[in-house]
Each structure stands twice: as structure tokens, then as C-alpha cells.
Amino acid sequence: MHSDVLIIGSGIASLQLAKLISNDLNVIILTKSKIFHSNSNLAQGGIAATISVTDDFKKHGLDTIEAGRFHNNAEVVKRITKKAPELIHQLIEDGCAFDRDQNGNLQLGMEGAHSEKRIVHGGGDATGKRVVEFLGNSLGRNVTVVENFFVHELLQNHKKECIGVKGTYPNGKISCFFAAHTVVATGGCGQIYSLTSSEYTITGDGIALAYMTGAAVTDMEFMQFHPTLLSIDGKTVGLISEAVRGEGARLITEQGDFIMKNVHPYKDLAPRHIVSQTIYSYLKNGEKIYLDISCINDFQQRFPSITKMCIENGIDLSEKRIPVAPGSHFLMGGIEADLMGRTNINGLYAIGEAACTGFHGANRLASNSLLEGLFMGNQLAQFINRAVYKPSSYFIKEKEVLNDDKPIMLPNANEIKERMMDNVGIVREENSLRKHLEWLENYDIPNLLSINLSYMSPSDKEKVFMLIISWLITKSALARTESRGGHFREDYPKEKEKWLKRKIIHKKEEAGKDEYNQIAKTT
Template sequence: MKHADVIIIGSGIAALQLANKLAKNINVMILTKKDLRTGNSYMAQGGVAAAMAPGDDFYLHYLDTLEAGAHHNNAEAVLEMTKSAPKLIKDLWEGGCTFDEDSNGSLLLGMEGAHSRNRIIHSGGDATGKHMVDHLLSKFDGNISVKPSVFVYELLLNKEKNTCIGVKAKHPDGRNDVYLAPHIVVATGGCGQLYSFTSNAETATGDGMALAYRAGAMLADMEFVQFHPTLLYLEGKTRGLISEAVRGEGAILVTAEGKRIMDGVHPLKDLAPRHIVSQTIYDYLRKGTQIYLDITPVSDFSSRFPTISELCRKHGIDLKEGLIPVVPGSHFIMGGIKTDLHGRTNINGLYAIGEAACTGIHGANRLASNSLLEGMFVGGKLADWINQQLGGKVDTYYTAQNAKVFHDMELPDADVLKKAMMDRAGIVRTREALVHQKDWLAKYGLEEWLEASLDHLGTDEIDRVFMYITAWLITEAAFQRTESRGGHYREDFPHEDPYNWMKRQIIHQRKTVKDGKHEYNQIAFAT
């Protein structure tokens, strides 16, 4: 057994911000699935939103966030975040993090979809995540240790006290290990790899969400999956992300004949909220019409977007022609492990931050460039809270969570699961398709895999179990929400239903009821 004061599972922006903000006398251990630079945060091309321009205001940022989130947001949390955003950026900037500046040495502020003002701060043009991660890593002190390629697959609980006291993890050579701490933080990122078209890193398989669900944590808003409108698409596969900032600089979505597809669809046209743009592109694709991003209106494209330019050149796209073939793909999930603004869950000692968590800030659809911001904001809030706690003694008593062993790995191949999710629980959903997906997933024995011991499985097999569980959570929530809102679009219920659904959350929780069985879903009002 190994001991620490705080164990952080994951190594994205939220995790790194938390680690740096914790007091230097706190022993922090980061357990990361691959290494420190393989996650979505490091890949993030987009920037960070903050109301720092003359004429802008945190309240306008707040209103834009609510509008993009289809008013499903936790409004108080949004207000606190947008109010905190300028100081978060200023502290990073003054601390040595490089951000793009104009000729006067002021921050260069860009525009992205659904924002009413120029307020997007970038670093290296389209390498913001990379620069921010590198900066935060450079600030690590001796109290922080990192263990790469350690896959956490079970949360250890003292069930009598409803407390999480540690984790089980697996090493690349198959060894299992136990790590104990009074504070366990899930910061594993999202689940974009559940879909065949995605902008996400290979590590984003929803493992943290499934991990928490198996332990009895509440999950919320799992139906709200954001599909980024513009992924580079060649030969039937997505090849990488084309940042929304490209459209912010004037690029437009067109057919091969040059027809502008967003005209007349939304007042913001190509900068409409992501779910509207994605659904519009998807409608054309279903009819067999390929859509392109016309970059000819963007001056100095190669110098403005060096990462994207290199991506296109690598895959044989001639930027001089000005047309980049695109499709929508899964990009971000607004739902996750239900927490308060300090990252606390319904299990004592268990926290969640970043994309793995659901604070309610993003509502039904995340506003562009609010994800890195939320990770820094909540990561800092959790650090403040843990710093105020008295030194906790590590509890070594835990209850065996799962004892049943299943030796036959009867689960669908990952690629088959991804295609099924894209086809039946993707951008456009229907009752018929969701029922089909629910029935298909049910064939593989959800209850058995929720009860199963994973000790004997390899990391790839465990990852597939977690993908399967998280796919079920998304499908079930999408089936239950009988309206369209934000990232959740039901073709059979195409309109918002504010009377019944606007502030209502679908809560998933695995808990034992009186007859000894488990119930899996509740519907509750957001608070």
C-alpha cells in the first residue's frame, strides 16, 4: 500500500491547477492513465474565455454562458466563474504563462461561437492547452509526485462511513496496487472516444465516470454531449480538430458549390451555438452532401493557425484551395459526476473536477472556451477547501466493492460500440434508435459488469468495461429526456419543453434498495 494526503486521478488542466494550488506541506500524488501530455487539455486548440476587453463585462459572459447552455445551467455557479475569470487569467499571465498579445502588449482577444464580445485568450495561436499545461507543470514543487501509466480501476470505500479512502490501480505489467488517501479526486476527463467521430484524445473513454458510478456516486446530465461542428474528415475518418476560432476569424461553412449552409438558420450564422451548427452539417451529410470550411476569408491563415495548418498539410489538404472537408464529432460532455462548486460528491472524501464532473456550469451545451476556464476555476476552489481541512488520518479499512469474477469477456468490440453510439445516440436521436441501443447494450449484462471484480482483467479490457457502462449511462439519459435542449437533440421531440424539463436533471446512481437489488436512475430537479 502507498499513502498520500491527496490522490488525483488524471493530469489535465483541472488536475494540474489543483495540485499547484494545494499547500506545499500536502503530499500530492498524481496517477495518470498514460502520461502528462496525452490528454484533451494538452490538445486544446481553443482558448480561455474571460471578460477583459473594454466594453465587456463578466455579466455579459454570464449571459452568453446561459444562452449557450439553453438555460439548464446552475446560474449562481456560472456567475461566480465568470466573475473570477479575469483574475485567473491575469494571475497566469503575470506568473509567466505566455498568451498572445497585440502590438501594444495587451492580450489579443478573439471571437468564438455564441460569444457576444471578443474575449477569447489564446497562446501560440491554436496551441493554448499545450502552453497552459507546460506552464502549470513547470510550477510543480517537491510535494507533488507523478506516477504515469497507472490505470485506476476501483474506488475503495468504507461503506459504513460513506467514505472513499483510496483506489486500486493496475500497472502496465499487470500488477495491481493500492493507494490510500483521505482525499481522492477524479479528474479523468470526458468520454469522446465512445463515438466513432471525435476530437478527443485516445484516453478519453469515460473511465472516471464509470469508476464513480460503480462506487455509488451520483452522475447527472449524461445526455448532454456536445458535438464539435468541424473535425477534419478524409477517407471516412476524422483526422483532428479544426478550432472554432477559425470561424471566429471569418471562415464559413459551405457546400462544394459554395452555398453558405448557415444563412437563415440562426442569427449568428457560422458562429451559432455548436449544437445548431453540428445539427445543420449533419442534416447535409445524411443527404450525401459533403460540407467544407472555406478559409479564404481568413488572412494569414498559416501563421494564425500553425497547428491546424500543419495538420492539413500532413493529410494532403492544399490550403491554397481554401476548402477543408469537415464533419461534426463528439467533443465534450456537459454531464458527469455530480458535484458542488468545490468538486465535492455525495461520497465523503471523493471529489471530481474537470470534464469528468458536472457542476452545472455548462448547462445543456458548453460555451466555447469555457472548459479550460472551468477546470482552473473549480480546481482552485477545491484546493482552497482541502487547504482548510485539518490533517486527515488515512483510513485503512475498506469494504470489498465487487467480489464476483467473470472470466468470459463478452462485451462488444470498442469500434463496434463507437459506431453504434454514433448511429443511435449521437447528434440526432430518436426513441426508436435509443430503444434499439438500450436493448443492444442490455445483451451484454450491465448488472453483472457493475458487480464484477476487475482485478484479473488487463487495462484494455477494463477500459472496454468502462466504455460500455458510460455508453449505457448516456443512452439511458437520452431516452428519458423527452425534449431537445443544447447538446441533446431528439428528432421525435424537436423542441425545448421548459415547463417540464428546463431545470430538471436526470440523476444516475447505483444504490441498494430494501429488497437487496440495485436501482439505477432517478429524476430530480436541479438545485
């Protein structure tokens, strides 16, 4: 099947792009499950934008760079934060409703590492759901959505231009989709960790596929661990939005001691990596941590989704405290892309969490993810609407399969998750990183980069992608001998000047091996 634009994934970046593409162009959205099953749909907090008269985009930009530990691309930060209010007002004009006060003004929430109240939200704590459903229900007749289609290969022609994808339906039928513009909008890779806030489908597929095709992948060591996931019997079952702490909730021990009191000037609203590491240090010593919500009088009205989740998991909210633990939440790295979503491969684009534009730096500022998705969807739509690019040929260059006669060994998915959490999680150090890298490489990563996935089961395909993503993160974490943002090395606990602005970029060589360079960038 042919189209002008092919989008893999159905989160906020994908749907914004599809909505804004010209009606003269045919668009196909391919999604691994259902259209509204995405991390964007789960996003509770809101969208950061400088709406208040006391705020401005420069303050927003400074907060973004501070949270990102100065690893951000400053020009990218400026452009996105400056555009934020316009993106919000455009959604409102199109009919998307956000929460307002009694005077009809937009309610603005406060979240960690923000210096002003600037979080626009909808449905209390259901902002992502509201915006995603609004965009999804606003798609034009030129947009076709194909659900339950598992993309397992990006197709290229003899010039190595991306010309579409190959994938599988639940009944095992294999199909190819061709397009002039192929967009990876598959989200991050939270499900490679045992503790995560991510939707069950988020296993890093798009990033792995792009890397396997020759796209540059960068900043993979920077994984954000959200401090407060609902913790039940040692497992995390959902996200407790940072907006709860923004409304005054505080992190306490079983005895009621406030754990962030002397840790950071922002206390419970410190940047996420600091709060996560603090909670982790208590959990490691066998202490339970709770969110004290006693100061939020209208908790059930302000946070209806969180209230429902807590009740469903047996939490008695009359006790005014919620058990929490940190878990993987957002990948700052991904497929290297410019502000039009373009990658180093002609015809291939990346937007949303699957992409790395330099906006988030080493640690994403709260509520900047939905903002980036809206911005990148808007930018790429404008670019494609005026583009004249066409691939030189739709003739598929057959993949050269290496070591195809070797038996394929794959571990249990839960083992990958547990090992990643233990060895490449919130706190890292050289010995465990090396040990984990050796374990990963026992599964012959170069061979996995080149095998034909077509006839594998969906679960085995996911394991392949999980192994490749885990390998890239582990190699990056081992190479960066400092701590910065979401990357914390116990053996190198401080930031180092020589690592400022240095990026670890991975790119697959022809032979299937990985070549990465540490390069200095001034931004």
C-alpha cells in the same frame, strides 16, 4: 503508498489543483498514459474571460446560459465568469505567456455564441498545450507524478468513505494508493463515439468508477458534438478550432453555398449544437461540407497547429477550404459535484470535464472548458489547504462481487463506438435508442458494475467503462423527451417548458442496478 491528496488524471483541472496545493501536503497524480496526454493539451481555441473594457462578466454569463439553453446553475455561472479575469491574470503573473498585439495588449478572439471578443489564447491555436505545459512544469517538490498507471477501482472503507484507488501498471503489477482526498479529474468520454476530437485515452473511466462506487452522475444525455473536425475519407483526424470561424471562415457545400445563412442570427458562429445538426443534415444527404478560409489572409500564422495537421493529412490549403464533419467533443454531464468539487461520497471529489457543476448547462459555450478547469482546480486547492477531514479508517471494505461465476462477454470497442454514433449521436429518436439500450443490456450491466476488474487486460477494462458510460447516456437520452442543447431528439424536436431545469440523476443501488430520478431544480 499514502499521500494527502490523490489526483486521477493530468488535464488542466488536475495540474491547477496540484500546483496550488500547499507544499505541506503530499500530492500524487496518477495518469493513464503520459502527463501531457489529455484533452486539455489538445484545446486550441483558448480561455473565455472578460478582459476587454467593453465586456463584463454578466455578458459572459448570459452567453453561457443562452448556449446552455437555460439548464445552467445561474449562481455557478456567475461565480465562474466573475472569477475568470483573475484566473488569467494569475497565470500571467506566474509566468504563463498569452498572445499579445503590437501594443502589448492581450489578443482577444471571437468564437461561436459569444457576444464579445473575449477568448484569451496562446501560441495561436495551442492554448491548451501552453497552459498545461506551464502548469505541469510549475509543480512543487511535494507533487509526484505516476505515469502509465490504469486506475480500475475506487477504494472504500466500512463507512463508504473513499480512501484511495487500486490500479495496474503496464507489466500487470497491481498497486493501491491511499489518501484522505481522492480527486477524479479524468476528463470526459469522447472515445465512446467513432467520430471524436478526444485523446485516445478518454473513455469515461473516472465517471464510470465513481458511479460504480455510489457517486451520483447527472446530465449524461448532454454530449456536445463539435461542428468542425478535419474529415478525411469519412474519418475525423483532429479538431478545427471554432476560432477559425471566429476569424471569418464560413461553412460551405461543394458548390460554395453558405449553409448557415438563414439558420441562426449568428450564422457560422451559432451555438455548437445548431451548427453540428446543420452540418449533419447535409452529410446525411451525401453532401460534403467545407470551411471556406479564403477571407483569413494570415491563416498559417494565426493557426499553425491546424495548418500542420492539414498538411500532414494531405489538405492543400491553397484551395482555401477544409473538409469538416462533426464529432463528439465535450460531455456537459458527469459526476455531480459542488463548487469545491465535493461529491456525495466523503473523501471523493470531481473536477474538470469528469464533473458536472451546472456551469455548462445543456451545451458548453466555446472556451469555457479550460476556464472551468482552472476555476475548479483553484477552488478545490483552497478547500483542501484548509480542510481537517480525515477518513475514519483506511481498512478496505472488500467489494461484494455479484454473479462472478458468469462468463464475461464484451463487444469490440469499435462496435460500441459505431453503435453510439449511429444511435445516440447528433440526432436521436426513440426506436434507435431503445434498440441500442437493449443491445447494451445484453452485456449484463448490473454484473459489470460489480465485477473485479483487477486481472482484466487494459482493453477489456476500457470496454467495461465504455459500456457503463454508453448505458448511462442512452438511458438519459431516452428519458428526456425533448430537445435541448447537445441533446437533439428527432421525435421531440423542440424544448419543453416542463423539462426546464429538470435533471436526470443516476445513482447505483446496492444490488448493482441503477436508480434514477427526474427532479426539478430551480437555479
